[in-house]
Amino acid sequence: MDRNFRDEGGLRMKLDRQRWRWSVACLLAIVAAFFLLALNESWWGRVGVFHLRPYFADTAAILAAGEAQQAGRDAYLPNPFDPFGRPHVYGPWWLVTGKLGLTTADTWWVGAALSLATVIAMLVLLAPRHAADAGGVLLLLLSPPVLLGLERGNNDLMIFLLLAAGTAWLARSSRAAGVAGSATLVLAAVLKFYPLAALAAVLGRRERFPRVAALGLGAVAVFAALWWVQRDGFFRALALAPRPDSIYAYGIRIFSLTWTHAGGARGWLLAGFALGAGAALAVLWRGRGALTRAIPDEGPHALAAVAGGACWLFCYLANNNYSYRAVLLLLVAPVWLALARRTEATERALGRGSCLLLLVTLWVFMPKTFAIELMRAGGGAAVERWRWVLFVSGVEQMLILGLSVALAISLVGWAARRAAFFRSE
Secondary structure (H helix, E strand, C coil), X not given: CHHHHXXXXXXXXXXXXXXXXXXXXXXXXXXXXXXXXXXXXXXXHHCCCCCCCCCCHHHHHHHHHHHHHHCCCCCCCCCCCCCCCCCCCCCHHHHHHHHCCCCHHHHHHHHHHHHHHHHHHHHHHHCCCCHHHHHHHHHXXXXXXXXXHHHHCCCHHHHHHHHHHHHHHHCCCCHHHHHHHHHHHHHHHHHHCHHHHHHHHHHHCCCCHHHHHHXXXXXXXXXXXXXXXXXXXXXXXXXXCCCCCCCCCECCCHHHHHHHHHHHHHHHHHHHHHHHHHHHHHHHHHHHHHHHHCCCCCCHHXXXXXXXXXXXXXXXXXXXXXXXXXXXXXXXHHHHHHHHCCXXXXXXXXXXXXXXXXXXXXXXXXXXXXXXXXXXXXXXHHHHHHHHHHHHHHHHHHHHHHHHHHHHHHHHHHHHHHHHHHHCC
């Protein structure tokens, strides 16, 4: 018995060493790739990232808003402290940066720290265990949407960190951890509204339903109180919130946008739809029977998947989103990776199919960007090249829709099991 225990412990330590070894290797590779792109700035466009100077431009916008408020200016008007003159478009709590003494001069280190912390959190969640894992993780984290978020230092990275931390707390059994976790999710919601959907993860707590309900309702009440106290700032932020109406964005409304602007090239768009839908079905079909049980009932990965998946679906249906919001899907990816390692054939097929679909979905952004740039440089051939833009965009939109539908089915299955569990108490 003791010998078996020691063997098991030794195996666990060996696996942990492998995990950290590959995680550190991935981190170094990502940092090296970022510096390589920084030294060759024209390469950003080649990997599908529209590069801005200064680096971490979205971090600069947040710091500029706090700086403007400290200077007695209205942060919700065009801001001379911002490199692009942008007004503040988020909730009033972001303005605390000014009270902390941060200014746009601090952009480089604040943005770098935010991006680095996010990459580390992603690697902790994804935990590559061998070379194949590490290769897949690198492809995810170096994909154009994720790279865009890192290059801009976008505040969705902060939301990612808060959701990861909040769900990790919620997965713990103590009441204090539950309160800390729900408070962290409320903070994320106060900062950017859409993380309110992440409070669905409270249902994954290992407690009786009355306590879970009290925790969830209490979190919603706290959010409502905080929103009411600063409602003027929140309303102004909502009025200015970006709504990108372009094929660079993600969202269900992009279907109608591309269809409206396709003109006489709608056949190419339909061909893209057909290819994208066929590809999504092909990679998910064998694992379709495991969709409703894809997300475990409990545990940190389950709660991270519920929080990230719920937020992604809310954003996908409610608004058009810049591509960096795909970082939310990386909260779901650990569940898919775990499925891919299962011995049961249907679950393994679903895990591998979901991981492949996520990778292809994120990377198809690069040929889409390349097709758009070719069209812009095409002169007289621009009309013909617009067909290819529509075709690639149609493929991408269907891939995203397929991934979102699969995720929605998994979340519904998880919610049904949690409801059955609470009823059986």
